[in-house]
Amino acid sequence: MATATHQLDALIAQEYKHGFVTDLETDTIPRGLNEDVIRLISAKKNEPEFMLEWRLAAYRHWLTMIEPNWAHVHYPPIDYQEISYYSAPKSNKDGPKSLDEVDPELLRTYEKLGIPLKEREMLAGVVAVDAVFDSVSVGTTFKKKLGEMGIIFCSFSEAVQEHPGLVRQYLGSVVPSGDNFYAALNSAVFSDGSFVYIPKGVRCPMELSTYFRINAQNTGQFERTLIIADEGAYVSYLEGCTAPMRDENQLHAAVVELIALDNARIKYSTVQNWYPGDKEGRGGIYNFVTKRGDCRGANSHISWTQVETGSAITWKYPSVLLKGDNSVGEFYSVALTNNRQQADTGTKMIHIGKNTRSTIVSKGISAGRGQNAYRGLVKVLKSADRARNYTQCDSLLLGDRCGAHTFPYIEVKNPTAKVEHEATTSRIGEDQMFYCLQRGISAEDAVSMIVNGFCKEVFKELPMEFAVEAQKLLGVSLEGSVG
Amino acid sequence: MLKVTNLQAKIDGKEILRGVDLEVRAGEVHAIMGPNGSGKSTLAQVLAGRENYEVTGGTVEYDGSDLLELAPEERARAGLFLAFQYPVEIPGVSNVYLLKAALNAVRKHRGEPELDAMDFLTLVKDKLKLVEISQEFLYRAVNEGFSGGEKKRNEILQMAVLEPRLAILDETDSGLDIDALKIVANGVNSLRSPDRAIIMVTHYQRLLDYIVPDFVHVLSDGRIVKSGGRELALELEERGYSWLEGDAQPAAQSGARAGAGS
Numbered sequence: 001m002a003t004a005t006h007q008l009d010a011l012i013a014q015e016y017k018h019g020f021v022t023d024l025e026t027d028t029i030p031r032g033l034n035e036d037v038i039r040l041i042s043a044k045k046n047e048p049e050f051m052l053e054w055r056l057a058a059y060r061h062w063l064t065m066i067e068p069n070w071a072h073v074h075y076p077p078i079d080y081q082e083i084s085y086y087s088a089p090k091s092n093k094d095g096p097k098s099l100d101e102v103d104p105e106l107l108r109t110y111e112k113l114g115i116p117l118k119e120r121e122m123l124a125g126v127v128a129v130d131a132v133f134d135s136v137s138v139g140t141t142f143k144k145k146l147g148e149m150g151i152i153f154c155s156f157s158e159a160v161q162e163h164p165g166l167v168r169q170y171l172g173s174v175v176p177s178g179d180n181f182y183a184a185l186n187s188a189v190f191s192d193g194s195f196v197y198i199p200k201g202v203r204c205p206m207e208l209s210t211y212f213r214i215n216a217q218n219t220g221q222f223e224r225t226l227i228i229a230d231e232g233a234y235v236s237y238l239e240g241c242t243a244p245m246r247d248e249n250q251l252h253a254a255v256v257e258l259i260a261l262d263n264a265r266i267k268y269s270t271v272q273n274w275y276p277g278d279k280e281g282r283g284g285i286y287n288f289v290t291k292r293g294d295c296r297g298a299n300s301h302i303s304w305t306q307v308e309t310g311s312a313i314t315w316k317y318p319s320v321l322l323k324g325d326n327s328v329g330e331f332y333s334v335a336l337t338n339n340r341q342q343a344d345t346g347t348k349m350i351h352i353g354k355n356t357r358s359t360i361v362s363k364g365i366s367a368g369r370g371q372n373a374y375r376g377l378v379k380v381l382k383s384a385d386r387a388r389n390y391t392q393c394d395s396l397l398l399g400d401r402c403g404a405h406t407f408p409y410i411e412v413k414n415p416t417a418k419v420e421h422e423a424t425t426s427r428i429g430e431d432q433m434f435y436c437l438q439r440g441i442s443a444e445d446a447v448s449m450i451v452n453g454f455c456k457e458v459f460k461e462l463p464m465e466f467a468v469e470a471q472k473l474l475g476v477s478l479e480g481s482v483g
Numbered sequence: 484m485l486k487v488t489n490l491q492a493k494i495d496g497k498e499i500l501r502g503v504d505l506e507v508r509a510g511e512v513h514a515i516m517g518p519n520g521s522g523k524s525t526l527a528q529v530l531a532g533r534e535n536y537e538v539t540g541g542t543v544e545y546d547g548s549d550l551l552e553l554a555p556e557e558r559a560r561a562g563l564f565l566a567f568q569y570p571v572e573i574p575g576v577s578n579v580y581l582l583k584a585a586l587n588a589v590r591k592h593r594g595e596p597e598l599d600a601m602d603f604l605t606l607v608k609d610k611l612k613l614v615e616i617s618q619e620f621l622y623r624a625v626n627e628g629f630s631g632g633e634k635k636r637n638e639i640l641q642m643a644v645l646e647p648r649l650a651i652l653d654e655t656d657s658g659l660d661i662d663a664l665k666i667v668a669n670g671v672n673s674l675r676s677p678d679r680a681i682i683m684v685t686h687y688q689r690l691l692d693y694i695v696p697d698f699v700h701v702l703s704d705g706r707i708v709k710s711g712g713r714e715l716a717l718e719l720e721e722r723g724y725s726w727l728e729g730d731a732q733p734a735a736q737s738g739a740r741a742g743a744g745s
Contacts (some may be wrong), residue, residue, distance in 0.1 A: 026647065430535070431571045437569075438531050439585035439641065440559035440592065453575025453624065 025070045032081045035059060038188055045157050048164055058177035058187030072373040072405055073313050075286060085189040085222070106216035106383055108480060115427045125149030128412040142206070148202040152197040153208055156224050159195035168226055174257040174294040176322070182315075183290040184254040186222045190255070193224035197405055198233035198264075223254040231297065236267040238466060252311075254289045258456050262297030262324065269462055271470055273310035276341050284312025284341070291318035292348075295356075303330035304347065305461040307470045309477045312341060317375065319348035322356035322384070329358040333456040334470075336477055337370025337402070346376035346407075349386035351417070360391040363455050366402035373405040380417040387417040387425035395425040396454050398447065398478070484509050484527075484647055484680050485530075485550075487571055490541035492495065492529045498722035499525040501705035509647070510677040512721040515684045516693055516714060516734040517702035523684045524568060533566040552665055559585075560592035562648030566655050570599065571599070572626045578637065579621040582607060589645055595629050610643040614670045630664035639670040650674070651682045656690035668693030688720040 038059050042052040067078075146153050152163060161168050177187035195348045198204050229235055241255075252274065258266050268291075277284025287310075293302035304318035314316050320329030331347035347359035364372040372395065395404035406423055428450050436446035452459070459467045487505040491498070499522045507513055517523050529536050531542065531554035542695050543550040548556060586606075598606065611618060614636040615738065624655040634654055642650050652671065656664055671694050675681065683694060691699070691713065699715040700707045701724070707714065708727050 049624075112633055290605050429571065432573055434531075434533055434573045435556065435567065435573070436581070437555040437646070438565050440556055440586050440588035441579065441581075442556055442588065445584060445588070449576050449581070450573060456575035 004314070010178045011068050031084045033085055033189065034058075035084055036170065038135045038476075041189060041191070043381050044086065045375060047160055047161070050164075050168055052110075052196075054172065054177060055188050058384040059189075061178035062181065062188055063172045065178075065184055065312045067181050071313060071315050072371065072407075073342040073344050075342075077312055078286070080185070083221075085279070086191060093162070108247075129298075137456070142163070145266070146204070146206075149202050149205070150199040151202060151204055152191070154195055156190070156193040157196050157266065159226075159314065166228065167195070170226055170257070170259055173355040174259060174292045175255050175290050180290060182288040183255050183302075186224060186253045187253045188288070190222040191222040193226070193254070195225075196227040196235060198229045198235045198238065199379045200230045202230075203233070204235040207236045207238050208337075221252045223252075225254070225256040227257070227261075227266060227268070228259045229261065229300075230268050231259075231261045232263045234265045234267075236269070236463065238271075240271040240273065241319060242359040243389045248284075250432060251286045252284055252285055252286075252289070254291075256289070256291040256318075258291075258293035258302055260293065260297060260300035260302050260324075262296050262328075265301040266293065266295060266317075267303050268293070268305070269466060270306040271462075271466060271473070272306065272308045272314070273473065276310050276339065279339050285310065287311040288313075288318065289316040291328065293318070293351075294319060294324050295321045295324050297327070297330060298322045298324040301328040301330075303328075303332070303461070304331040305458065306334070306345075307458070307462070307473070308333070308335040308343060308345060309473055311343075314341075314343040314345055316345045317347055317348070320358065321352065322358065322387075323352045324428075325353040326355045327353055328356070330461075331358075331360045331362070332461045333346035333362045334365070334455045334458045334474070335363070335372055336365040336474060337367070337372045338477055339368040339370065341368075342371045343376055348377040348379070349389060351378075351380040351384035351389070351414075353383070354385045354387075356387045357386055358387075360389070360393070361457050362391075362393045363403050363458055364393075364395045365454070365474075366395070366404050367371075367398040367472070369401045369402045371405070373407060375407040375409075377409040377411070378421075380412045380414050380419065380421055382413045384414050385416050388412060389417075389419045391419075391421040393423040393455075394454070395423075395424065396451065397427045402430060444475070444478075447478055451475075451478060484545040484546060485682075486542075487530075488544075490526075490529070490543060491539045492525060492536045493539055493603055494525070494536050498539075499536075500529065503702070503707055504706070505707060507546055507658045507680045507682060509648075509680055511698065512578050512675065512681045512683065512694065512696045513590075514696040514699045515682060515702055515707075516686065516688070516699060516716065516719060516724075519686070521702045521724075522705045523686075523702050524653055526653045527565060527568075527684050530558075530651060531555060531563065547697065551675065557589070562589075564642050564645055564647030564650045566635075566642060566650065566652040568654040568657065570626045570629075570634045570638055572624070572628075572643065574623050574624050574627050577622050578625050579604075579607065581625050581639060582621075585643075587642065607644060610640055613643050613673055614640045615666050631658035632660065632666075635659060635663065635667055639667055639674075643674060646674075646677070647679070649680050649682070651684065653684045654686065655683065656685055656687065664690065665693060688716040689714045703727055 038055050039052065041124050042055055119123065143153065175183050178184050196208060197299055227237060228476060258268060274285035274287055295302050302320050306318065308314050318331060322329050329349050333345065335343045335345050337343050346362060347360055349360065360376060362374050364374055366372040374393050378389045378391065393406055395403055404425055408421055412419060428447060432450055433446055436449065437443065451474050459470055462470060485507040487503055490500055490503040492500040504527060515523055525536060529538060538551055546708065546715065550688065553561065583603050590597055607621065608618060616636055626637060638655065655667060659667060683696065696713060699711055699713060701709040
């Protein structure tokens with residue numbers, strides 16, 4: 001501990017030497033990335049040596065990597081030295097001072113979603129999150145209940161301190177630190193995130209949601225989540241929030257790792273609604289995420305359900321490694337792009353064990369000038385006898401300036417495998433619209449109804465209250481896209 | 484209730500309606516007959532406000548206001564209902580959901596409180612009997628995988644729930660076998676009332692055996708060329724349409740008000 005403090009002091013001094021201005025009061029460090037910054041992050045978080053080594057290895061690997069450019073998205077180059085890699089807890093210094101400074105479109109959306117005024121301020125970044133919720137009481141009540149069952153649900157930083165053994169065992173075991181450009185960056189600099197461990201045979205009695213936990217601190221732009229379901233365990237985890245979240249940080253590169261041991265099941269649901277930018281796409285979030293589940297045990301089951309309506313650019317492929325025999329992977333996705341939004345999203349199902357099964361249902365909706373791409377890989381290795389995959393990939397277009405693209409990749413190395421792929425592209429028909437209008441339903445309600453019908457197969461996979469919110473969200477996100 | 488005067492309309496530059504005159508009063512049932520391509524369905528679509536059709540002349544007065552000024556959904560909320568010839572499928576949207584949204588849109592317009600799920604279900608169950616369909620039907624996606632008969636019955640169910648002032652039934656009899664036709668006709672007949680008017684667009688007189696109209700009009704080449712009572716339909720059945728074709732009288736003379744005795 002003393003050494004850490006000493007190191008920290010030394011680093012701060014060093015930074016001054018380099019002409020940096022470090023204000024410990026605000027707890028942020030200047031822009032730019034180098035090994036010292038990583039040491040500083042690790043030191044500030046009081047991490048054990050193995051974590052620092054892990055971060056540094058990731059950073060060194062990252063330096064050798066080239067930013068990927070294969071996705072069907074376009075954006076100006078990102079200057080990674082212009083980003084500040086540590087700022088916690090959230091400082092509102094650079095944020096808007098009042099709701100008057102916030103994009104009026106965003107405020108209108110909050111109103112439509114019926115979000116209380118106080119929460120609107122929080123979501124828009126006018127006030128800090130903890131100013132709104134009494135997070136301490138909410139957090140502790142649940143934690144106690146879960147703790148009695150042996151369930152660990154805490155922030156990543158806390159897990160590093162309290163459960164270093166588990167962290168060390170599982171961190172990077174699904175998404176290695178050098179997996180891809182953004183994952184490597186995340187591994188080097190991640191600030192915080194969630195950690196979940198469900199012990200053997202335990203069924204988590206409630207939906208675990210970041211909503212409860214995130215209140216305490218802003219996890220920032222490089223979030224890291226690690227969920228482990230031990231043998232026979234079950235957990236349903238909810239990520240995100242239907243209300244559009246504004247953030248000063250444009251680049252978000254999160255990593256999520258899921259591990260399911262024998263007979264375990266993990267259900268991971270996301271509603272992602274980061275600020276998409278204004279109508280011209282200015283100021284929106286770039287969401288470059290690596291999510292992967294590992295069905296490590298026999299008969300294990302991992303399902304991803306996502307509703308992606310936010311962000312200027314989404315780059316995201318929640319995947320499942322089907323290692324255990326008879327394991328099951330599922331991916332249900334709704335991705336909506338409006339105005340200038342771009343999404344390149346899909347999944348990877350890697351069949352390794354015998355009798356492994358996977359299901360992919362992807363619904364892409366494009367409106368305005370939105371560009372929506374489905375990119376999916378189904379890979380059946382030689383070992384995966386009798387593997388089965390079913391893929392359904394539907395696109396819906398609203399208007400004539402948007403685009404839908406499908407990039408399915410199928411690699412089969414085992415002759416007993418069965419792989420099915422179905423794809424459709426349709427427009428909201430004039431006939432459907434007129435039918436609804438003729439029944440007195442407004443154009444916007446009609447679009448919302450038709451789109452929600454289109455997404456039904458995915459919504460039914462969401463936990464009930466999430467599904468209701470998601471439906472409302474699609475309607476609001478599509479406003480003004482008809483006619 | 485409805486007064487159509489010299490209505491002209493075209494689609495893709497092609498003239499379809501060339502001066503239609505028609506007056507419909509509350510409580511009346513009118514049948515509009517005519518050969519294929521005479522403009523029957525176009526008339527129904529134009530009245531409902533389909534945007535593909537361009538109205539090039541004439542006026543339509545509905546309950547004292549200019550119907551052509553209203554958007555399709557406003558016409559619907561004002562009580563104009565079109566039973567479609569080809570009802571569309573809307574995958575993933577349940578019948579009951581569409582019906583409830585439609586009814587509540589209409590009620591809101593009338594200044595009535597919106598119905599909650601329970602009250603709504605009670606109301607719908609009652610109406611289901613009219614068209615002899617089971618409740619399970621409500622939870623199927625709108626028209627998806629419905630037989631021809633089911634689709635048409637569904638249209639009448641919607642009509643029964645929405646209780647329009649003016650219902651236009653576009654070829655509601657087409658594709659129905661005799662049993663289904665009877666059910667649909669019974670449904671429609673039970674909805675006849677002194678303050679509701681019905682316009683039936685049909686190619687065959689068969690439907691008129693079951694829903695007896697007060698007036699029959701023959702549409703040919705975009706104009707109403709003959710009007711009469713029920714017996715006109717029977718005459719058409721016997722003689723076909725050809726004796727009337729090329730007989731298009733100037734619109735003004737064909738009579739805006741074509742009573743049974745004229």
